[in-house]
Amino acid sequence: MSISQPIPTHDHTQIELGFLRKYIFSEDHKMIGIQFLFSGMIFLFLGGALALLVRLQIGWPYGNLPMVGNWFPASWGGKMSPEFYTMIFSMHATIMIFFVIIPWLTGAFGNFLIPLQIGARDMAFPKLNMLSYWVMWPSFILMLISFFVAGGAAGSGWTAYPTLSSAAMPDGMTGSPASPNSGTGQVLWLISLLFAGVSSMMGSVNYITTIINMRCPGMTLMRMPMTIWAMFVTAILQAMALPVLTVAIILQLLDKTIGTTFFLPPAGMAFGNWHTGPGGGQPLLWQHLFWFYSHPAVYIMILPAMGMVSDIISTFARKPLFGYRPMVYAIAGIAGLGFIVWGHHMFQSGMDPRLGTGFMIATIMIALPSAVKTFNWLGTIWQGNIQYTSAMLNALAFVSMFVIGGLSGIFMAATPVDVYIHDTYFIVAHIHYVLFMSTIFGIYAGVYYWYPKMFGRMMSETLGKIHFALTFLSANATFYPMHIIGVGGHPRRYFDITIYDTFQHLQPLNAFMTVAAIILGFVQFIFVANFFWSLFFGKKANRNPWHSNSLEWAAPSPPPHGNFEGNVPSVYRGPYEYGHPETQEDYLPQFEPNGPKDTPGGSH
Amino acid sequence: MGKGWSVFFGVILLATFLLWFVAPFYGWWLPNAVSTFGPDVDWLFYLILGFTGFFFVLTQVVLIYAMWRFSYRPGEKSTYSHGNHRLEMIWTAIPAVILLGIAIVQISVWQDIKYQSKMPPPDVTVSVMARQWEWRMRYPLETSRFKWDQKATPEEVRQKQLAARAWAENPEIDDIPIANEIHTWVGASTKIYLRTQDVLHSFTMPNMRIKQDTLPGKTIPIWFKATRANTFFDTNTRKLRIPPNRADAWEIACQELCGGRHYAMRGKVYVHESRESYEGWLKHAVEQSNSREPEKVAAAD
Ligand code: HEM
Ligand SMILES: [Cu+2]
Ligand SMILES: [Cu+2]
Numbered sequence: 025m026s027i028s029q030p031i032p033t034h035d036h037t038q039i040e041l042g043f044l045r046k047y048i049f050s051e052d053h054k055m056i057g058i059q060f061l062f063s064g065m066i067f068l069f070l071g072g073a074l075a076l077l078v079r080l081q082i083g084w085p086y087g088n089l090p091m092v093g094n095w096f097p098a099s100w101g102g103k104m105s106p107e108f109y110t111m112i113f114s115m116h117a118t119i120m121i122f123f124v125i126i127p128w129l130t131g132a133f134g135n136f137l138i139p140l141q142i143g144a145r146d147m148a149f150p151k152l153n154m155l156s157y158w159v160m161w162p163s164f165i166l167m168l169i170s171f172f173v174a175g176g177a178a179g180s181g182w183t184a185y186p187t188l189s190s191a192a193m194p195d196g197m198t199g200s201p202a203s204p205n206s207g208t209g210q211v212l213w214l215i216s217l218l219f220a221g222v223s224s225m226m227g228s229v230n231y232i233t234t235i236i237n238m239r240c241p242g243m244t245l246m247r248m249p250m251t252i253w254a255m256f257v258t259a260i261l262q263a264m265a266l267p268v269l270t271v272a273i274i275l276q277l278l279d280k281t282i283g284t285t286f287f288l289p290p291a292g293m294a295f296g297n298w299h300t301g302p303g304g305g306q307p308l309l310w311q312h313l314f315w316f317y318s319h320p321a322v323y324i325m326i327l328p329a330m331g332m333v334s335d336i337i338s339t340f341a342r343k344p345l346f347g348y349r350p351m352v353y354a355i356a357g358i359a360g361l362g363f364i365v366w367g368h369h370m371f372q373s374g375m376d377p378r379l380g381t382g383f384m385i386a387t388i389m390i391a392l393p394s395a396v397k398t399f400n401w402l403g404t405i406w407q408g409n410i411q412y413t414s415a416m417l418n419a420l421a422f423v424s425m426f427v428i429g430g431l432s433g434i435f436m437a438a439t440p441v442d443v444y445i446h447d448t449y450f451i452v453a454h455i456h457y458v459l460f461m462s463t464i465f466g467i468y469a470g471v472y473y474w475y476p477k478m479f480g481r482m483m484s485e486t487l488g489k490i491h492f493a494l495t496f497l498s499a500n501a502t503f504y505p506m507h508i509i510g511v512g513g514h515p516r517r518y519f520d521i522t523i524y525d526t527f528q529h530l531q532p533l534n535a536f537m538t539v540a541a542i543i544l545g546f547v548q549f550i551f552v553a554n555f556f557w558s559l560f561f562g563k564k565a566n567r568n569p570w571h572s573n574s575l576e577w578a579a580p581s582p583p584p585h586g587n588f589e590g591n592v593p594s595v596y597r598g599p600y601e602y603g604h605p606e607t608q609e610d611y612l613p614q615f616e617p618n619g620p621k622d623t624p625g626g627s628h
Numbered sequence: 629m630g631k632g633w634s635v636f637f638g639v640i641l642l643a644t645f646l647l648w649f650v651a652p653f654y655g656w657w658l659p660n661a662v663s664t665f666g667p668d669v670d671w672l673f674y675l676i677l678g679f680t681g682f683f684f685v686l687t688q689v690v691l692i693y694a695m696w697r698f699s700y701r702p703g704e705k706s707t708y709s710h711g712n713h714r715l716e717m718i719w720t721a722i723p724a725v726i727l728l729g730i731a732i733v734q735i736s737v738w739q740d741i742k743y744q745s746k747m748p749p750p751d752v753t754v755s756v757m758a759r760q761w762e763w764r765m766r767y768p769l770e771t772s773r774f775k776w777d778q779k780a781t782p783e784e785v786r787q788k789q790l791a792a793r794a795w796a797e798n799p800e801i802d803d804i805p806i807a808n809e810i811h812t813w814v815g816a817s818t819k820i821y822l823r824t825q826d827v828l829h830s831f832t833m834p835n836m837r838i839k840q841d842t843l844p845g846k847t848i849p850i851w852f853k854a855t856r857a858n859t860f861f862d863t864n865t866r867k868l869r870i871p872p873n874r875a876d877a878w879e880i881a882c883q884e885l886c887g888g889r890h891y892a893m894r895g896k897v898y899v900h901e902s903r904e905s906y907e908g909w910l911k912h913a914v915e916q917s918n919s920r921e922p923e924k925v926a927a928a929d
Contacts (some may be wrong), residue, residue: 107888188827224908289845377742388731407707431680440737447883513834518891525877603706
């Protein structure tokens with residue numbers, strides 16, 4: 025393939041692709057990245073709307089819902105049913121994880137940034153790349169259709185534990201004896217995630233190949249920006265873990281459709297007077313397979329954000345990244361340990377408690393590389409010259425909030441404490457501090473930072489800061505008290521806690537969090553407004569508006585097809601040479617041939 | 629706004645920090661611990677809270693201070709540094725030691741709670757069958773039937789345990805069926821064999837600091853010993869004296885998603901003041917169950 029060869033300048037200015045090839049079935053990594061960005065944004069709002077419905081029910085249990093109540097069947101009397109509630113929190117998590125966070129991090133940012141930051145003209149396999157986006161659409165559509173099938177969309181949580189999810193009716197009957205939502209809805213859920221998995225897999229082989237083979241001259245591994253390291257390790261995690269999830273999904277699909285019994289215990293099950301007949305399987309098997317994928321997957325959901333935040337913090341602190349090598353080792357350490365801790369989701373599952381002891385030790389130790397990363401981010405801003413751009417604020421919020429999410433992990437990793445807090449709101453707090461408060465802030469930081477490169481215009485900094493301030497405030501108000509009610513024992517996935525003497529006094533906090541969540545939801549429209557307004561009216565961006573060092577800033581904004589005019593750039597040093605004492609400016613790009621040469625890998 | 633952002637972060641983080649001190653005064657805190665696991669689990673919780681609290685304050689203060697002190701000064705340059713090997717060693721080694729320490733101190737408590745080999749001879753044995761959406765308990769007629777004495781050989785202990793498991797899996801005609809209620813007495817080591825007939829559930833007693841999922845196809849034993857009573861069986865009125873205040877109303881909750889009415893799988897925990905009170909209640913329950921038709925009793929499993 026000639027992609028890595030220089031394309032003569034006249035070439036890309038002359039090729040005019042039609043609308044369809046340019047914007048829809050594009051093979052250009054940048055357009056594919058932007059497509060992932062847009063579909064992710066749509067699903068962010070759908071997932072967010074579901075979350076608000078969940079919060080309305082928890083905040084005012086069984087209350088009459090204004091407006092939305094009218095859409096419910098008349099028999100519900102304007103109120104939510106417990107099954108409906110179960111369905112919407114399951115779909116909220118599914119959509120946010122599989123349709124927003126993973127596609128945004130790897131699909132949008134991975135696609136857009138990898139070739140640009142390593143000085144390549146495109147991905148190694150552009151067609152495969154296009155396919156990886158379009159395979160998401162069957163997944164999207166099946167998931168959306170599932171809301172309208174008999175029984176509604178899947179309702180066994182995003183974790184889909186058998187036998188609630190897998191119990192099937194005998195031949196010729198549809199539905200499930202376990203839950204109305206475990207019928208066709210669950211089947212569609214499984215098929216949808218199969219497609220999403222195929223998409224991720226296509227992306228991941230592409231990223232690995234591209235990063236290994238297509239780096240421009242001088243771009244050694246230890247000169248790669250942190251974003252690239254993170255994307256690289258993430259892609260490896262995906263390639264290794266995804267097959268296991270795929271197998272698990274297929275097994276459950278077979279259980280549900282042709283009556284295999286992989287997850288059905290030998291003695292079968294009884295629902296009322298109806299008995300399933302004997303099985304020969306084991307419900308716990310699903311949990312092992314699922315978490316063998318999904319624990320590494322939680323790192324898939326944060327490592328790319330860690331990489332992006334590292335780049336952004338160094339840029340706006342105008343200071344080299346502190347401890348480049350330890351940062352790389354920490355990513356590798358998280359990824360490696362990430363494969364031997366899945367059992368921490370199963371401490372109370374009935375798995376042999378002696379296994380729990382081993383998983384506990386591994387899990388507690390995984391906090392170590394996370395701590396090392398945090399200290400190095402702090403080291404980066406220390407003695408820096410910090411510019412408070414919207415991107416930087418979101419990146420700093422990432423660091424601050426990741427500390428909270430990481431620390432709460434230790435409570436749950438400690439098996440005896442987990443006996444008490446497992447499946448309480450403490451877990452919900454943890455999830456949201458790592459996934460919302462860290463990853464989503466990281467994503468926002470990335471959008472504010474790379475928007476000029478993506479679209480050739482600047483976003484409004486004023487709106488950006490207002491959006492940040494309100495989001496940071498309302499998100500903390502929404503999620504922080506979840507720690508407290510978790511300590512109070514508030515179970516997760518509960519339709520109504522007020523029937524419990526033990527929990528009912530926590531209800532005022534629930535109402536408070538719901539109000540905060542509604543504000544949080546509406547504040548996000550500021551971001552959308554800023555995004556679309558700037559698309560047309562934003563200030564035109566030059567090549568390197570932030571005075572950054574990495575290669576994407578050598579390309580025009582937005583970069584043309586083929587990314588770089590003339591030859592691909594050459595790299596002379598690491599990506600973090602900010603504030604170099606021997607230079608006039610306070611930055612020294614990787615692609616600048618003059619000026620002080622290397623500090624190997626930018627580290628000591 | 630420059631330094632203002634440092635203040636903004638500081639105020640919000642301070643608020644989150646203070647919430648931990650305010651919450652207990654509103655009762656938004658760990659519910660009363662009333663089993664022998666209580667002090668152990670809560671101590672470990674506070675230990676981790678202490679260490680994580682320390683690192684929370686440390687990192688956030690450094691962050692906020694740096695945001696203030698090193699905010700943008702036009703024309704100046706940052707201090708050019710790529711890291712510090714000695715610092716890296718320090719901030720890797722110290723947390724490593726602390727984390728390993730935290731991990732190690734958990735082990736013995738975890739063993740006490742969950743290892744079958746550590747479970748003491750049971751004064752009371754209960755069989756619990758979960759189903760959508762209730763807990764169905766069975767009590768053996770003979771209260772301490774599966775207890776072994778302290779001098780028992782390992783083989784004798786094993787035989788007792790096998791017998792108990794066999795009983796839990798095979799109902800007997802004189803068992804006493806009760807729905808959604810755990811009864812025991814203060815100081816009695818209570819063993820519960822957990823099963824489910826349909827989907828996963830999780831048998832949780834927050835006040836006892838115990839939780840265990842039920843798995844289709846498996847019988848899983850757990851145990852606890854209550855350190856406080858909340859009930860007394862009045863032989864005259866033949867009624868339980870129910871706890872007067874909320875803090876003494878101990879409950880069972882299901883904490884593994886099991887369908888629509890997952891939230892409503894509520895049960896109650898009655899810890900009697902004495903063995904006599906427990907047995908008085910049991911006798912009463914026997915009479916009640918005898919007055920029902922025998923088929924119904926058998927079908928209750
Ligand atoms: C310091 C490192 C971390 C530790 C020690 C840790 C530990 C744990 C433990 C023990 C659980 C299971 C709790 C339970 O179910 O009882 C858990 C759940 C979870 N963690 Fe972490 N975690 C860490 C970091 C992360 C990160 C970085 C992410 C994602 C970006 C993450 C995402 C999740 C999610 C999504 C769950 C909940 C899964 C569910 O049950 O729905 N964690 N964590
Ligand atoms: Cu995990
Ligand atoms: Cu349940």
